[in-house]
Amino acid sequence: LAKTTQPISMDSYEGQEVNITCSHNNIATNDYITWYQQFPSQGPRFIIQGYKTKVTNEVASLFIPADRKSSTLSLPRVSLSDTAVYYCLVGVPGGSYIPTFGRGTSLIVHP
Amino acid sequence: NAGVTQTPKFQVLKTGQSMTLQCAQDMNHEYMSWYRQDPGMGLRLIHYSVGAGITDQGEVPNGYNVSRSTTEDFPLRLLSAAPSQTSVYFCASSYKAPGQGSSYEQYFGPGTRLTVT
Numbered sequence: 001l002a003k004t005t006q007p008i009s010m011d012s013y014e015g016q017e018v019n020i021t022c023s024h025n026n027i028a029t030n031d032y033i034t035w036y037q038q039f040p041s042q043g044p045r046f047i048i049q050g051y052k053t054k055v056t057n058e059v060a061s062l063f064i065p066a067d068r069k070s071s072t073l074s075l076p077r078v079s080l081s082d083t084a085v086y087y088c089l090v091g092v093p094g095g096s097y098i099p100t101f102g103r104g105t106s107l108i109v110h111p
Numbered sequence: 112n113a114g115v116t117q118t119p120k121f122q123v124l125k126t127g128q129s130m131t132l133q134c135a136q137d138m139n140h141e142y143m144s145w146y147r148q149d150p151g152m153g154l155r156l157i158h159y160s161v162g163a164g165i166t167d168q169g170e171v172p173n174g175y176n177v178s179r180s181t182t183e184d185f186p187l188r189l190l191s192a193a194p195s196q197t198s199v200y201f202c203a204s205s206y207k208a209p210g211q212g213s214s215y216e217q218y219f220g221p222g223t224r225l226t227v228t
Binding site: 034036041042043044045046049087100101102103104 | 115146151152153154155156170201203216217218219220221222
């Protein structure tokens with residue numbers, strides 16, 4: 001599985017756009033990139049998944065450059081309720097693949 | 112749908128005791144897995160199952176057993192509890208993508224907070 005590197009923590013303020021970048025230099029051709037969000041005392045929740053270019057849903061956008069060695073999760077106009085840990089995962093569905101989680105990025109949104 | 116349910120929510124054990132953490136899902140998902148999360152850490156995979164009757168070890172399987180007799184249930188057994196097993200345990204499930212393995216969209220339960228003294 002490709003190793004991922006993310007910042008340990010980030011701070012932001014309400015109303016700002018937050019971009020969290022994940023590095024995955026060894027990503028394989030068939031690997032997908034997936035992001036999860038975890039609030040305190042809860043299990044992680046799937047946010048978004050992509051393979052290349054840009055993916056957008058009602059919660060976030062995911063930007064993936066052409067070389068796919070990194071990806072950026074973009075949260076528009078964050079609020080206090082976006083304070084959470086965000087995990088970047090890389091891998092490919094197939095066989096007995098089960099996602100593995102690193103330490104993630106702890107995002108704190110200030111008033 | 113209730114989604115993924117876990118019982119109990121909290122549990123305190125003495126060293127050497129055994130117990131079973133329950134996990135059930137009502138989404139007919141084929142894939143189920145158990146993770147543990149220690150303070151300030153990410154989730155580490157303990158065991159997983161790709162279908163009824165099929166289980167395999169994850170990253171940290173020692174001290175834990177699993178079985179999968181039905182699609183719905185995936186209990187985790189602690190054989191002889193140790194203080195190092197103090198953690199929050201999460202169960203998750205996911206469907207099988209057409210022609211592929213596990214979908215990336217895993218559904219997690221609320222967790223069981225276990226303390227071993």
